[in-house]
Structures are given as structure tokens and as C-alpha cells.
Amino acid sequence: DGGITQSPKYLFRKEGQNVTLSCEQNLNHDAMYWYRQDPGQGLRLIYYSQIVNDFQKGDIAEGYSVSREKKESFPLTVTSAQKNPTAFYLCASTNGGSSYNEQFFGPGTRLTVL
Amino acid sequence: KQEVTQIPAALSVPEGENLVLNCSFTDSAIYNLQWFRQDPGKGLTSLLLIQSSQREQTSGRLNASLDKSSGRSTLYIAASQPGDSATYLCAVRALTGANSKLTFGKGITLSVRP
Numbered sequence: 001d002g003g004i005t006q007s008p009k010y011l012f013r014k015e016g017q018n019v020t021l022s023c024e025q026n027l028n029h030d031a032m033y034w035y036r037q038d039p040g041q042g043l044r045l046i047y048y049s050q051i052v053n054d055f056q057k058g059d060i061a062e063g064y065s066v067s068r069e070k071k072e073s074f075p076l077t078v079t080s081a082q083k084n085p086t087a088f089y090l091c092a093s094t095n096g097g098s099s100y101n102e103q104f105f106g107p108g109t110r111l112t113v114l
Numbered sequence: 115k116q117e118v119t120q121i122p123a124a125l126s127v128p129e130g131e132n133l134v135l136n137c138s139f140t141d142s143a144i145y146n147l148q149w150f151r152q153d154p155g156k157g158l159t160s161l162l163l164i165q166s167s168q169r170e171q172t173s174g175r176l177n178a179s180l181d182k183s184s185g186r187s188t189l190y191i192a193a194s195q196p197g198d199s200a201t202y203l204c205a206v207r208a209l210t211g212a213n214s215k216l217t218f219g220k221g222i223t224l225s226v227r228p
Binding site for chain 1: 155159160218
């Protein structure tokens with residue numbers, strides 16, 4: 001089955017630690033995205049990548065970093081510089097090469113800072 | 115800057131009712147508009163995608179319309195069922211391209227009472 005996988009489903013972090021969230025897709029999509037979702041605030045874009053080895057900051061990139069070394073993978077690192085990292089993190093992808101460029105989402109990772 | 119608004123934030127209806135969920139956006143220069151469903155603690159599931167040149171899309175009991183000139187979209191749900199209870203989000207894609215970012219509304223949480 002084609003789709004987007006995110007791991008882990010739940011992640012606990014101590015203050016001062018960096019953690020990396022995994023996102024993998026087997027849809028052969030060019031573009032991938034990371035969003036953060038907080039109660040009452042909707043989805044906010046952290047980073048996105050339209051092609052391998054290239055990525056752009058979204059609206060709330062501070063305290064986060066990404067890499068896009070492979071088309072299938074777009075890991076997100078939450079650094080200790082992110083002051084309030086507790087949130088639900090969603091990864092998504094789009095096939096821009098298709099005329100029907102629908103965005104698909106993974107199941108999400110819930111990060112809690114202890 | 116594009117802004118997407120969904121009002122009301124929550125809606126409760128009896129089973130069997132036909133209902134309309136509204137979405138408005140401030141910049142009519144969009145590439146497409148997408149409606150999503152999100153169940154608690156889960157990722158987003160794509161419901162319907164409307165390209166900027168289209169006026170509506172249908173899938174089963176769902177019908178989405180788009181009026182770019184007025185900056186509005188509606189999601190019509192026919193004969194609502196308790197299983198339709200979820201949060202419904204709309205998102206617009208910037209005109210800069212198929213892989214450009216989406217701007218999301220905060221969603222409407224729908225509860226369908228048996």
C-alpha cells in the first residue's frame with residue numbers, strides 16, 4: 001500500500017534534548033511538508049521541500065531543522081532551541097508533477113516535553 | 115498574506131440532517147482548494163480537491179463548491195451520520211505552483227447526534 005509513515009507515534013523528550021521525527025513516503029511524491037498542530041491554532045507550516053536536497057522555511061521554522069537527502073524521506077529534528085515543542089506533528093506530501101496535486105498526510109507524531 | 119476562516123468552530127446536528135460547512139479565504143489567487151477530515155488523534159484524510167478552474171467536486175454524500183471571486187468554498191454533507199463526526203478543515207494552495215504550501219483554516223468540529 002502506498003502512503004506516508006511517521007514514527008514514533010508518541011515521543012517523550014526531556015528539556016534540553018534534541019529529537020528527530022521520522023517521515024517516509026512511498027508515493028513517489030516530489031514535495032514533502034512538516035506541520036505542527038496545537039489545540040485552537042490549526043496547522044502551521046514548519047518546513048517544506050519541493051525537491052531532493054532543497055528545502056524552505058515555513059511560518060514557524062525557529063528551533064527546527066530538516067534534511068532531504070532522499071526523495072522518500074524528510075526527517076524533522078526538534079532542537080533544544082524550540083521553547084515549546086509539545087505538539088502534534090504531521091508530515092505530508094504532494095505530487096506536483098501530476099495535474100491532480102492532492103496533499104496526503106501521515107498519521108502524526110505526538111511529542112511531549114517532560 | 116492568505117488567511118482562511120472557518121466559522122463556526124463547532125457544530126452539532128441530529129442524524130439525517132443535510133448540512134453545509136463554510137470556508138472563506140482572503141486572496142482569490144489560489145492554485146486549488148482541498149477539504150480534509152481529521153478524527154481525534156489522527157492525521158488528515160483528504161476528502162475533496164477542487165482545482166482553481168473548477169466550480170465543484172463530488173464524492174459520495176459529499177459535495178464541495180468553490181467560488182474564487184468571492185473567496186468562498188462550501189462542503190455539503192448529505193444525510194449526515196454519526197460516523198461523520200470529526201473535524202473538517204479546508205486549505206488553499208498558493209498560486210505559485212503545484213508544490214507550494216497550503217494555508218489551513220482552523221477547522222469545524224462536527225458532532226452528529228444519533
